[in-house]
Amino acid sequence: LVRRDVWMSASLWGGWALLLTGAPVAELTLLLVIVAGLVAAATSTLVADGPAFVGFMLVILAPTAVAVALSGLTQDHVTLLVLIALYGPFMFSVHARTHAMLTEQVLGAARLRISEEEMAERRDFLNALITSAPSPIVVTDREGRVVRANPAFEEVLGYPWEEAVGEILADMVALGDNRG
16 A cells, blocks of 8 residues: 555656646756655655655656656756656665665564574573572672572572672682571
8 A cells, every 4th residue: 555655646746747748947957856855755765665666766757757858858958857867776776775774674683683582591591500400509700709699509608699699709618608
């Protein structure tokens, strides 16, 4: 439905262009400026739908070029035709680049989501291993501060792991802090 609506909009502008056949160059130039603005807006609006963009471009630019060509072949008319001939491919190129960027962003977001899910699974697995291990396990940071410990740590040291978090493990062991 969006494509249909976009193509209908382009058809209206293309039809208006054909109605301007034979109009003075100033009016045709104004038409070209309006059409260029519409094409520029369509380039970003239709970034995810290549076929809709191609249809829009053909339906709006072809009648505009026909109207200009049928209005005369003065130097001004030829200049307008050259502008149309250059502008169309340029905007196709811009659309292709923005579409590629959008595609890469969508794929990157999907890869990130998958990576985050895998990381969560690994974290849950490691937490389960640490919690269920019969031997004391202590995870420390680079400074030797306790980040995580298992229930066996509490049994051996007599120190609840929640209270041990942030403490330096070597100090806890050296003091022989046995609360149990």
